[in-house]
Amino acid sequence: MKNFLFELREGLLIAFRSIRANKVRSILTTLGIVIGVTSVVLMSTAIKGIDNAFQTGVASLGSDNLYIDKWEWFNNDIPWWELRNRKNLTLDDYKKYKELAKLPLAVAPTVWNFNNVKFKDRVVEGLIIQGTTSDYIQTTNLTFSEGRFFNELESNGGRNVIVLGSEVAKKLFPIGYAIGQEVKIRGHKFKVVGVLAEQGSWVMGNFNPDKQVFVPVQNIFKYLQSENLRSITINVRAKNSKMVEATKEEAIGIMRKIRGLSYNQENDFSINQQEGLLNTINQTVGVIQIAGLFITGLSLFVGAIGIMNIMFVSVKERTKEIGIRKAIGAKRRAILGQFITESAVICMIGGFIGLIFAIVLSLIINQFLPTSVQVDALVLAIVISIATGVISGFAPAYTAAKLDPVEALRYE
């Protein structure tokens, strides 16, 4: 061990000496590793950022939720025309289910419509108007910055009340004071009873609750579209995560009964879960991860080839030096160690510089995509760059180590 440390120390001193002696070449060689490490770190950071964004987005759906729907959300096994031919889910189905189901914590129907919302001369165009009941709030994790969700009375009565997503509220009421104001949808007045706190799940696009408004479900059919053209979704929240499976089984049984299916008929509805979305996202992120790291890995590989190339040149150029060292007693291991250390040090320096670039760039990227360089990525980058140096330095170092001292001394 002591011997090894001695050799490592001497190897490092020799390496630094030789790197200093060949400044320009060392810098150019290092550049390949710098670019490689920068891109690998940035890519893994970006992927991590995307993944985090997806995960928070999905988490906002709630892990204990089931969505009974005409459509299978995340499954491509069933051909779409079969899904299309299914009977619509109606508010009647929802009512029957709610009455029969014993296990859910809460049940609420949802149906949505694209429309504009106006307040005086301000308009938010093409947002999603969710129609639901007062129970909806219990099927979500939504929180409020002002006011409340519409209550049972308003819900049952189909009153013209509305809850605004945070972004919608910001656009319509830049200086606040939304509660009690009346906004208009297709000329119909709705009184604002609540404004949601920012949910921040940007990844869900238009389905982000920040960009939605909520009204009692009857209003959708009354003002915006015909009931028999639209299939609803039944949101079901299980009591806890352990109850999700049982709640799902119960739902299947009840829905088959409501839909009047005989034992040999397939389900003509789907029970969707966050899990399905998670699987889809994990698959997607996984593909991005593999493809991204492979592509950036290539740049590191190119850097490694550069190092190997330059080390071969260096060995050739220093044949005489190697001959001298061997003549005065350097063993094979000492020469091997010298060149591997040199290559590892060049790569390590490249790794450090690459990391600094990556951190600076990720701060810039952070303006668009919430991301930060993780500590494990830092450690990994240094380890990878040293490993790259050792691996790509090995073949040249081995050539140097087994040079014949007589031949090497004669080399000019």
Add this chain to the structure above:
Amino acid sequence: MNIITIEHIAKIYQVGSEEVHALADVSLKIDKGEYVAIMGPSGSGKSTLMNILGCLDTPTHGIYNFNGVNVSEMNDNELAKIRNKEIGFVFQTFNLLARSDALHNVELPLIYAGVPSSERKERAMEALSHVGLADRMHHKPNELSGGQRQRVAIARALVTRPSIILADEPTGNLDTKTGEDIMALFNEIYEQGNTIILVTHEEYIAEHAERILRIRDGLIEKDEQVKNRYIPKKNGASKI
């Protein structure tokens, strides 16, 4: 006491389909404290003999005993250890590391011997002072004259306190006067009890030794004692 005993060694190189006998059959003994010159025209096999004596190469046949150890069968690493501990090389072209200063060049064999840093420095400084370069320790080879470079090389050869000093045409790249200084230095080293083997093709350089081995066509042609050994005088120039 014999430091070197060589019995019937031969070195055969395969050049294409032809065998070249660089050394045909050589036997010799060298005692501790001897000053031996090996002479011969180019192609005589004297370089091959020197490489074998210096443990840079091994013979194809025969036995080489160095300090009672058979080195003819040793592998690369074992030879490296012998070279490091027992042999001090001085080359015609000095063979210093161009980018390192005199001190580091002299330290180098001690690094491979595993000597700790502080002791290394001390011994390297001592060796450099010994060859009259105490004030040139931090000069790089290209900042030194030919004679000074050869002195650094001699200091490097001495620093491990080896059993033999092996000098291959040490004055070949130097002018006569500087060459004479170097030979004076070798004489001094010899008088301090070191064993020196000098390879040269110049009669007058060889006559600095007490014994001359003449090699021709891979054989020892003559092994003679020098009657009137030439003892160089140290002159002022050696203090450059």
